[in-house]
Amino acid sequence: MKRIVKRTFYALILSSLLLITVGTVMAAEPGYERFSRPTQVIPTIDGKWTSDDEWTDSEFTWMGTDVAFTSTWDMQGSEVYTRWIVEFLTDTTDDSEDFLRMYLDGDQSGGNQPMGCTYEEISGHTTHTIWLGAGGLWSLYVADLTQFDWANSLSTSPTEPTPHWIYEFQIIKNTGDLQLNEVWNFLLQVYDASNPGFHAWPPTDQDIPDQWGIENYTTEPIPEGLTFAVMALLTTISMLVGYKYLIKRKETKTQ
Numbered sequence: 001m002k003r004i005v006k007r008t009f010y011a012l013i014l015s016s017l018l019l020i021t022v023g024t025v026m027a028a029e030p031g032y033e034r035f036s037r038p039t040q041v042i043p044t045i046d047g048k049w050t051s052d053d054e055w056t057d058s059e060f061t062w063m064g065t066d067v068a069f070t071s072t073w074d075m076q077g078s079e080v081y082t083r084w085i086v087e088f089l090t091d092t093t094d095d096s097e098d099f100l101r102m103y104l105d106g107d108q109s110g111g112n113q114p115m116g117c118t119y120e121e122i123s124g125h126t127t128h129t130i131w132l133g134a135g136g137l138w139s140l141y142v143a144d145l146t147q148f149d150w151a152n153s154l155s156t157s158p159t160e161p162t163p164h165w166i167y168e169f170q171i172i173k174n175t176g177d178l179q180l181n182e183v184w185n186f187l188l189q190v191y192d193a194s195n196p197g198f199h200a201w202p203p204t205d206q207d208i209p210d211q212w213g214i215e216n217y218t219t220e221p222i223p224e225g226l227t228f229a230v231m232a233l234l235t236t237i238s239m240l241v242g243y244k245y246l247i248k249r250k251e252t253k254t255q
């Protein structure tokens with residue numbers, strides 16, 4: 001166990017050193033920038049972990065302990081893909097009010113109102129719609145839904161044996177009406193109507209693109225051993241260490 005932790009620690013240090021920042025820093029929520037790695041295994045968009053080696057090629061970003069997501073990028077011919085999985089680990093119920101919303105600012109133009117931005121919405125696990133931002137308003141967009149391929153299902157995953165909602169989607173970035181630059185900004189929201197649970201990355205205003213996060217990328221593949229399971233293990237270890245530290249502080253205080 002100690003060896004795994006040590007190796008993973010060094011892998012994390014190495015990965016942070018290898019990350020290549022390619023974008024100019026634009027208006028975005030401070031502290032919310034993530035890096036997409038090259039796709040090693042092209043995922044099947046079926047709303048679940050289709051094979052053990054799907055989604056082992058990029059680090060996961062967590063929203064607390066309820067939601068984990070990651071993305072990869074690759075080129076197929078002249079088309080550039082961004083591919084995503086979002087695991088809503090605590091949503092185990094099929095509600096028509098559940099949703100996932102992916103807000104996109106393809107050219108990082110930001111601003112204080114959704115001008116020239118879009119959001120992709122999956123509602124009730126059945127319906128996909130696109131909304132266009134024009135000034136202070138969002139309006140339904142009816143053309144060109146084909147750039148966005150998606151699926152979701154109540155399924156188990158490597159870290160959660162209870163069936164929960166898993167969303168997979170991919171976007172062709174450089175064709176169609178809604179284009180995304182190499183580096184772009186986004187805000188991701190998921191909602192469980194039963195719990196009820198609302199989670200967002202960043203947890204900011206969806207109507208103010210200046211407060212969204214940055215989707216950057218690196219050309220470096222993921223270091224060996226830095227898988228979803230290891231990242232989950234690290235999260236557990238850091239929580240345990242934090243708990244032990246708190247207990248120790250409490251003991252010291254009461255002595």
Ligand SMILES: [Ca+2]
Binds near residue numbers: 043044046048054168
């Ligand atoms: Ca899949």
Ligand SMILES: [Ca+2]
Binds near residue numbers: 092194195
């Ligand atoms: Ca639900």
